[in-house]
Amino acid sequence: MSERIALLKQIQAVEFAALELNLYLDTHRDDQRAIMEYNQYASQLSMLKQQFEMQYGPLLNFGFSPGHYSWNWLDSPWPWEEEF
Amino acid sequence: MWIYEKKLQYPIRIYQCDIRMAKYLLTQYGGPDGELSAAMRYLNQRYAIPTNEAKGLLTDIGTEELAHVEMICTMIYQLTKDATPQQMEEAGLGSNYAIRNNALFPSDANGVPWTAAYFQAQGDPVTDLHEDMAAEQKARAVYEHLINLTDDPGMKDALQYLREREIVHFQRFGEALRIVQEYQESKKIF
Numbered sequence: 001m002s003e004r005i006a007l008l009k010q011i012q013a014v015e016f017a018a019l020e021l022n023l024y025l026d027t028h029r030d031d032q033r034a035i036m037e038y039n040q041y042a043s044q045l046s047m048l049k050q051q052f053e054m055q056y057g058p059l060l061n062f063g064f065s066p067g068h069y070s071w072n073w074l075d076s077p078w079p080w081e082e083e084f
Numbered sequence: 085m086w087i088y089e090k091k092l093q094y095p096i097r098i099y100q101c102d103i104r105m106a107k108y109l110l111t112q113y114g115g116p117d118g119e120l121s122a123a124m125r126y127l128n129q130r131y132a133i134p135t136n137e138a139k140g141l142l143t144d145i146g147t148e149e150l151a152h153v154e155m156i157c158t159m160i161y162q163l164t165k166d167a168t169p170q171q172m173e174e175a176g177l178g179s180n181y182a183i184r185n186n187a188l189f190p191s192d193a194n195g196v197p198w199t200a201a202y203f204q205a206q207g208d209p210v211t212d213l214h215e216d217m218a219a220e221q222k223a224r225a226v227y228e229h230l231i232n233l234t235d236d237p238g239m240k241d242a243l244q245y246l247r248e249r250e251i252v253h254f255q256r257f258g259e260a261l262r263i264v265q266e267y268q269e270s271k272k273i274f
Contacts, residue, residue, distance in 0.1 A: 008091060008095075009095055011091065012091065012092070012093065012094060012095060015093075016093070016094070019144075019148065020252070022144055023141065023144055023145065023148075023252065023253075023256050024256070026137055026140040026141040026144060026256065026260070027137055027141060027256055027259035027260055027263065028259075029137070058090065059089055059090050059091060060087055060088070060089055060090070061087055061088050061090075062087050062088075064087055073090075078090065079090060079091055079092045079154060079158065080092075080154070080157060080158040080161050080162070082091075082092065082095075082096075082158075083097075084095035084096060084097040
């Protein structure tokens with residue numbers, strides 16, 4: 001497995017944990033422990049994404065990720081072309 | 085506002101070129117209980133729902149469903165991208181090829197085009213949340229049928245992931261329904 005794919009899978013795993021806690025919190029807003037866990041995953045996720053973007057280019061459009069010459073947002077692979 | 089994240093929610097790896105499955109998977113793209121219907125249904129119901137819990141949940145699950153649309157489309161795309169006209173025909177996709185080559189189009193497995201009638205919106209929060217819970221169960225059942233139709237371990241893995249998401253969404257909608265009912269009871273003045 002390439003390092004890029006390994007990092008991408010790690011991002012998918014951490015983001016999934018954050019998403020699951022997000023949905024749980026939508027119906028359990030008073031669960032303080034879940035909010036703490038959510039914030040832990042959120043900060044882990046932002047570190048992983050920053051690391052990925054520095055090496056392999058932007059994950060987000062519209063100003064949420066920095067771009068590089070020549071406009072590397074356009075670089076392959078697009079998600080549907082990805083070979084895991 | 086939405087922004088796009090240039091990655092799949094879950095890794096998809098298809099091992100075999102089982103083009104036949106592309107036809108069946110279509111129903112989870114553009115069928116009545118498919119991912120597109122789910123995303124549009126939830127994002128549209130948000131505006132008439134009274135509690136913040138349900139507003140948040142419909143927004144977040146609706147957004148996750150968009151990621152599932154992308155997963156299903158990725159599977160269909162990867163299965164059909166190199167298929168010859170003859171292979172498309174053998175897989176039951178000859179009419180798809182005749183009209184639109186290998187382009188994706190939201191329809192059910194029989195080619196019936198997606199329609200806004202799949203949205204479902206009654207503007208009654210209890211009705212709408214029950215609708216959403218039923219939709220999640222229907223999608224779960226369809227995923228089980230799809231899993232039974234393939235031997236590809238990669239395909240099974242992705243479909244099992246999507247099946248489990250339906251179960252979690254069903255659970256959360258049930259909790260949102262309870263909160264809505266408590267809210268409605270608390271509003272009554274005798």
